[in-house]
Amino acid sequence: MPELPSLAGAAGLAGAAGPVAALLVPVVMLLFVALRLRRRIRYPHELLSPRDDSKPMAALLRSLRLYYDTAIDAACAVIVGLALAGYPEPAPHKGPATILDCSLSMLSGLRGDRPLDEAARLILSDETLRNSTLFALGWDPARREPRLVDLTETLESIESPQELALALESSEAFFSADFSLVSGLTSQGYGGLTLISDDAAVTGTGVTVRTLSPKLPQYLLPASAAWDEDRQRSIVRFVNAGGASITTLWKLASDGSLSRAKPEDYTILPGPSGFELSFAEAGLWAVQWGGRILPFEAPGRPAPISARGAFSERLVTALGPIARNSGVPGKESGVIVRDGGGAGKKGFMSVSSITEEPAVLPPRLTLGAVVSAGVDHRADLPLGRASLAAPEAAIPFWIVRAASGAGSGSARLSRPVRVGDGFLYPARGGQPASLAVPPPWEYAPSGRRVIVTAGAHPDRRLIVALVLVLLYGLKLTLAKRFRGPGTQRV
Amino acid sequence: MTYVDPECAAIATAFSRRNLRARLPNSIAAKDPMYRRSGSSYDLKSIREYQSFDDPRTIDWKLYGRSDRAFVKEFYDEADxxxxxxxxxxxxxxxxxxxxxxxxxxxxxxxxxxxxxxxxxxxxxxxxxxxxxxxxxxxxxxxxxxxxxxxxxxxxxxxxxxxxxxxxxxxxxxxxxxxxxxxxxxxxxxxxxxxxxxxxxxxxxxxxxxxxxxxxxxxxxxxxxxxxxxxxxxxxxxxxxxxxxxxxxxxxxxxxxxxxxxxxxxxxxxxxxxxxxxxxx
Incomplete structure (x- = not known):
């Protein structure tokens, strides 16, 4: 049935007749007006032309000259009309592409039986995948952002799946993957996208997903990390599954070096679904389990909350022990509660006093408790009489303060150092060292459903624009040839 | 319609008053027809005996047959x-x-x-x-x-x-x-x-x-x-x-x-x- 597409194309072109006709109307009107206004006189052409134009090209231009302007305008109208109707249709022009998930979960299992090894075998054995452009969907540790890397050059020198797996392990971070980048390939002109992933929750819309054999989840993950005011220690709770258990605790220096933790540095207590590590002070640590090392951060004591402004002063005073004992006037540290606007600014919490309270505070700020609030988009917490009467109104302040105890990502990224599954960004320029660890779903299925969409093919506006530029360039050239000073020739 | 401008008569009169003869070509200015330039018209100027520098084609052969002497005919120049x-x-x-x-x-x-x-x-x-x-x-x-x-x-x-x-x-x-x-x-x-x-x-x-x-x-x-x-x-x-x-x-x-x-x-x-x-x- 090879005729079907052309019939569909013919029907589509018929749909473009309307815009084309509408755009041709002014062209025809201009032609009509020009012909009406144009005078015809009899005069020897050679008296107008000081040179001999007897070449065939000159005759062609003479014939063209009568209507070239209109012809070019009509051609432009047709092209713009077709473009308005969606022609030329978007289509891939770079061929098929294969995207390989290079997240940490691809390395789970024993070497040779990992999803990465299975993917390498699949790519090299499937002729369709082999002939397509291979991309690695990975993560850039230097920029701390996901990326999509073209592996065409790498694949040229690869002869076996083992070589491909090794090459990928050496070039990719195997940290996490952002599947939303896949749709960007479509806009770049690639078609026939195939995603190879071990994540069974990934489905594709316009993308063929080749799911690899799943592995039994085995993990040891920090579930929470906070400073315990009662015990005056930093508590990190771990959960484990699949028989993963801690074998070694390492102290992570700010330069990335590991040293075995001393027994007096920590305490370990078993929990209902894992265990709990507590430390006397904040620091960077790493647990080793099943041959893998996972760095983590034990948060320090959060700074007390400071206040700026009369209303904020009263609020902070009411918060009790977490508030700063303002012994040094004017010296502010930690989270600052302030009056007025500036909602969402890091390190600050803006409050405002309102009279009407038709809304409630966001549940994420109150741990689900219902606290009435007003409406003031300039402030994080628009509080009124009823808000201040609720005891749960203090929860947002506790949350903000607890979060301030953990180290934050440095704005100035230092050169990353690989530490087990994660990366350490050493201290630099007064900024403390920070960690980047893979998300939890790289260790265990999160149950979330990921839909990878192919996106839209790039429309061919550039082609249309180029054709229009060429046509108008031709128009200018002809106009210059026919009308320019010293070139008034027939 | 004669296609003659009205001022032409005056111009011709004025120009003829000038000493045209002195300025005309010799062939036209000559009062004696003998001095008019020879040429190829049909107006006979003279008949004279053949000289060595004459073109033999100009010899009047009929006259030669009657007189047994070579004569040539000269005509006025028609283009002058x-x-x-x-x-x-x-x-x-x-x-x-x-x-x-x-x-x-x-x-x-x-x-x-x-x-x-x-x-x-x-x-x-x-x-x-x-x-x-x-x-x-x-x-x-x-x-x-x-x-x-x-x-x-x-x-x-x-x-x-x-x-x-x-x-x-x-x-x-x-x-x-x-x-x-x-x-x-x-x-x-x-x-x-x-x-x-x-x-x-x-x-x-x-x-x-x-x-x-x-x-x-x-x-x-x-x-x-x-x-x-x-x-x-x-x-x-x-x-x-x-x-x-x-x-x-x-x-x-x-x-x-x-x-x-x-x-x-x-x-x-x-x-x-x-x-x-x-x-x-």
């Missing part, structure tokens, strides 16, 4: 007092001020005939006309014949001035020739007759008189029938003027030639004077 008019009758001349052109030719012929010269008129397009009109000063119907030819000009066909001029050179024996045309052809090269004069009278309508600045005109070539669109701006006008100037300079630079451009409405009397002065110079 005759002037050739080559009138462009191609289609392009219809764009020139045709009536003014007819009047100029008719007036000039009148002047020349009045002053005792003869006029032999050919028309031409892409070639010289087969027949020509010969008007003599003494013949009464000369001017009428010229007027008839001028009124019958239909201005059709394609111009080939060079070819027509060459054909005239092979046919005509006149020493002085007038070419009336718009001279629209490129690189036209005409040569003045040996020991004679070439008079080029260009009639034209300036394109600037037809086109308005900023307008776009469809220009129909009357000879080829082709149409072109000519946008007309100041720059185009400047270019056209430069081309016209170059064309006029090229024609005026022909050796032993007299060249004038006559637009519609331009005064003709000074040109008559100039031509007569040049003829009798």
């Amino acid at each position: 007092d005759e002037i050739a008019f080559l009138v462009d009758s191609s289609a392009s001349m219809a764009c020139a001020p045709a009536d003014a052109c007819r009047s100029f030719i008719g007036s000039l012929a009148y002047l020349l005939l009045t002053l005792g010269m003869g006029v032999r008129l050919w028309t031409y397009t892409d070639g010289l006309s087969e027949r020509c009109l010969a008007a003599r000063a003494n013949s009464g119907g000369g001017q009428a014949g010229i007027a008839a030819v001028l009124s019958s000009l239909s201005f059709e066909g394609v111009t080939d001035t060079a070819r027509s001029f060459a054909q005239w050179r092979s046919r005509g024996r006149q020493k002085r020739v007038f070419v009336f045309s718009d001279f629209h052809e490129h690189d036209l090269n005409l040569r003045s007759p040996h020991s004679g004069g070439l008079f080029l009278i260009r009639y034209r309508t300036p394109f600037t008189a037809l086109a308005e600045k900023g307008a776009e005109l469809e220009v129909l070539d009357p000879e080829s029938g082709r149409i072109v669109v000519v946008p007309w701006s100041q720059a185009d006008e400047d270019t056209w003027a430069a081309g016209e100037l170059a064309r006029d300079r090229h024609l005026a630079a022909i050796p032993r030639s007299f060249f004038r451009v006559l637009d519609a409405g331009s005064p003709r009397a000074p040109v008559y004077w100039d031509i007569l002065e040049r003829l009798y110079a």
